[in-house]
Structure formats: C-alpha cells, structure tokens
C-alpha cells in the first residue's frame with residue numbers, strides 16, 4: 001500500500017469524476033497530492049477528504065489554459081511538498097453545454113475550437129513545461145496525460161474534442177523523447193467509456209446500452225479502473241514504459257462488428 005511513499009503528485013481536473021478517484025488512489029499509496037481544478041471549491045473538497053483519510057493534500061484553483069496559473073500551481077506544490085514526482089494531466093472540457101457546440105467541420109464555431117485546444121491540449125503543455133524542470137532537478141518523474149478514444153477514430157460530432165485529444169498523443173511522445181534521459185517518463189491513457197456520475201446523468205439509457213454492448217468485458221469501466229492505471233504508470237513498476245498510448249476501454253477499440261452493429 002505504499003507504491004508512492006515519499007512522492008508528490010499533481011492531479012489536474014481533480015474536482016470530480018476520474019480525477020478525484022485518481023487523487024484519492026495516489027494518496028492511498030503514499031503520495032502527497034495537489035488537487036487542481038478550475039472549480040476551486042470542489043478541488044478543495046476533494047483535498048479535504050484526502051486529508052481526513054490521513055494523507056497530505058492541497059486544493060488549488062484556476063484555469064490551466066493560462067500560463068500564469070500553470071506556473072503558480074507548480075510553484076505552490078513545490079512550496080508545500082518540496083518536489084514533483086508525478087503529473088497527471090487529466091483536466092478537459094467535458095460539460096455537455098460546451099460539447100453541444102462542438103460539432104462538425106462545416107459548422108465548427110471558432111471559439112469552441114480554440115477553447116478546446118487551449119483547455120484540453122494547451123493545459124497539458126503548460127503543466128509539462130513548468131513541472132519538467134522541477135522533475136529534472138530531483139532526478140526524474142512520471143507524466144500521465146489523458147486522452148480519449150475520441151482521438152483514435154472519426155465521429156459525426158465533437159471534432160474539436162477529438163483533435164485536441166489526438167494532439168495529446170504527440171505531446172506525450174515529444175516529452176518522452178526529449179526528457180527520457182533525464183529520468184522523466186511520459187505516457188498517454190486513452191479511456192473508452194468510463195461511468196462517472198456525470199456520464200451516467202447525461203447519456204441516455206439507449207446510448208449507454210449501445211456503448212455497453214460495444215464493450216467486450218461484461219461490465220463498463222469505473223473511475224477506479226483508470227485510477228489504478230494512473231497509479232501503475234506513476235510508480236516504479238512501469239519504469240520501462242514511456243512514450244506509449246495505453247487504452248483502457250474494455251476492448252472497445254479492439255473490434256468492429258459487421259454483423260451486430262455493436
């Protein structure tokens with residue numbers, strides 16, 4: 001239960017869903033955790049729950065698309081805990097009101113495109129930019145970036161989300177390449193459907209049923225499934241894995257059914 005004893009982790013987008021589950025899991029394994037989110041109140045609530053469990057945590061707020069915010073998150077984490085060993089870039093725009101405007105190539109509002117790039121991809125660049133020097137100064141670290149199955153193939157909607165997530169794959173490989181000899185690894189997690197409370201609330205039973213049938217496992221993924229993959233990639237047990245895209249989707253991306261439509 002102490003795979004991250006003495007380590008310090010930043011989890012972005014940690015106010016709920018997958019990020020909150022991951023922050024709790026890293027803390028359970030011994031890490032001190034900075035929980036960061038544009039929703040500062042919820043980030044602080046998650047940090048508070050972790051502190052009540054006996055681990056160390058701080059909650060930090062701000063829009064990570066802004067360089068000053070990313071820089072100050074890194075500085076605040078180092079000021080509080082002394083170092084950074086793990087960076088989990090999990091923040092992304094998932095609000096259904098925003099995604100409803102993320103449509104197709106001929107209809108794409110430019111503000112939706114630009115905001116998707118800066119919030120989903122730019123935030124990951126900025127956090128890497130400011131965390132990497134800290135990791136270098138202590139001999140290395142592990143960066144775990146968050147993508148989506150939406151980056152692996154086309155869809156009839158959510159073009160900007162898919163393209164911003166595809167950029168995460170390249171960002172990860174470039175960081176892994178330039179920083180590998182400094183002891184810094186970088187990997188991308190590519191989730192399929194993960195049943196957070198928000199996903200449950202917003203997808204219709206029909207769509208959830210269809211996605212469930214397209215999943216090869218008898219169950220659909222939970223936030224804890226992703227948290228455990230982040231933990232593995234953050235820990236020394238994955239020390240020879242870097243620059244990779246790792247799907248966690250119950251096999252959804254591993255098959256196409258021509259017969260059943262699933």
Ligand SMILES: NC(=O)c1ccc[n+]([C@@H]2O[C@H](COP(=O)([O-])OP(=O)(O)OC[C@H]3O[C@@H](n4cnc5c(N)ncnc54)[C@H](O)[C@@H]3O)[C@@H](O)[C@H]2O)c1
Nearest residue numbers: 013015017018037038063064090091092094148191193194
């Ligand atoms: N749940 C799924 O089925 C699923 C599938 C594929 C990929 N993902 C990815 O997993 C990650 C977590 O998703 P989730 O389902 O837990 O959703 P979520 O909405 O609970 O988590 C995303 C968090 O990021 C925060 N955020 C957004 N923009 C921000 C910004 N500019 N600065 C700081 N914080 C910001 C949000 O406030 C939110 O708390 C996301 O990167 C998402 O794209 C989720």
